[in-house]
Amino acid sequence: MWCCRLSHLHGRLQNLLSRGVTCSAFQQPNFKSLFPLAIRWHHTASKSLNCAWQQHEDHFELQYANTVMRFDYVWLRDHCRSASCYNSKTHQRSLDTASVDLCIKPKTIRLDETTLFFTWPDGHVTKYDLDWLVKNSYEGQKQKVIQPRILWNAEIYQQAQVPSVDFQSFLETNDGLKNFLQNFLLYGIAFVENVPPTQEHTEKLAERISLIRETIYGRMWYFTSDFSRGDTAYTKLALDRHTDTAYFQEPCGYNNYDRAVINTVPYDVVHRWYTAHRTLTVELRRPENEFWVKLKPGRVLFIDNWRVLHGRESFTGYRQLCGCYLTRDDVLNTARLLGLQA
Numbered sequence: 001m002w003c004c005r006l007s008h009l010h011g012r013l014q015n016l017l018s019r020g021v022t023c024s025a026f027q028q029p030n031f032k033s034l035f036p037l038a039i040r041w042h043h044t045a046s047k048s049l050n051c052a053w054q055q056h057e058d059h060f061e062l063q064y065a066n067t068v069m070r071f072d073y074v075w076l077r078d079h080c081r082s083a084s085c086y087n088s089k090t091h092q093r094s095l096d097t098a099s100v101d102l103c104i105k106p107k108t109i110r111l112d113e114t115t116l117f118f119t120w121p122d123g124h125v126t127k128y129d130l131d132w133l134v135k136n137s138y139e140g141q142k143q144k145v146i147q148p149r150i151l152w153n154a155e156i157y158q159q160a161q162v163p164s165v166d167f168q169s170f171l172e173t174n175d176g177l178k179n180f181l182q183n184f185l186l187y188g189i190a191f192v193e194n195v196p197p198t199q200e201h202t203e204k205l206a207e208r209i210s211l212i213r214e215t216i217y218g219r220m221w222y223f224t225s226d227f228s229r230g231d232t233a234y235t236k237l238a239l240d241r242h243t244d245t246a247y248f249q250e251p252c253g254y255n256n257y258d259r260a261v262i263n264t265v266p267y268d269v270v271h272r273w274y275t276a277h278r279t280l281t282v283e284l285r286r287p288e289n290e291f292w293v294k295l296k297p298g299r300v301l302f303i304d305n306w307r308v309l310h311g312r313e314s315f316t317g318y319r320q321l322c323g324c325y326l327t328r329d330d331v332l333n334t335a336r337l338l339g340l341q342a
Helices: 023-027 073-078 130-136 138-142 154-160 167-172 174-187 199-207 267-284 328-337
Strands: 002-008 052-055 059-064 067-072 108-112 115-119 125-129 189-193 221-223 239-242 290-295 300-303 308-312 321-323
Touching (some): 052 108, 059 073, 059 130, 067 073, 073 125, 115 130, 125 130, 130 138, 154 290, 167 174, 174 328
Antiparallel strands (some): 002 290, 002 308, 052 059, 059 067, 108 115, 221 321
């Protein structure tokens, strides 16, 4: 049996900006002299479309789909999807961005049904579908719904009663795999049950969602308590909350055990680091932020090292454990292939 401690710390900061435009601003006597280009709103003929646009001196403003969007003119020229600027088969650009005049402005702008046409000084025409602009605008991206992440502690996770996924369903059906990945993206941990307790089956399970990452520990690691390995993980001692491979150039996250000597910052900066470390440690060690799991043969646990820290209590007796590291890009790519907004 192996007791695993999982500590979750995850924050989200929402920065909401609003901008008000008063009608009186358009009635100032000298306002037109400040902006040589047209400042009036251009509305579509179709009221059902509910679209309006305005050409400013330094940007293009579009109101559509309940969204106010602002586009830089260089951006509009650079993202042209015409055959001479973009290869629609390879989805790669042909236009040299460095060749675009940084002061470029369209000569004319017109709207035809749901397509905007920009004619540039050299005569080149760029056209954009309104829905494409919404999808790819900065303002549209801020409203984009991504796969939700749940900020949880032990009580929240236990009350959610998140179901595990069966081994055969995980391997043989997309629904089983998708359910697993939904849980994994929501909480940063997910379980698979009824796995034959062998290294080969654990490896097969991992390969279902990702390439296995080769490390200094090999492709798959499989071990019992062996202090000769020179690593606390191979002992029977307790392990505090941590993530793995913090000493890699591309580490999974934070690991208090593997910290090198801090010798590259002055004393006043390092003292601030210790203050921050103490604040983080106190939060991680709160009992309500710990979720204890007793693993048994046949139960496999996946952990997102970017969201969830893990550890264990000390133990006696004999223990065997196998596992591996996965490439994060491939896990997220598998989720996207199944329709999840990972």
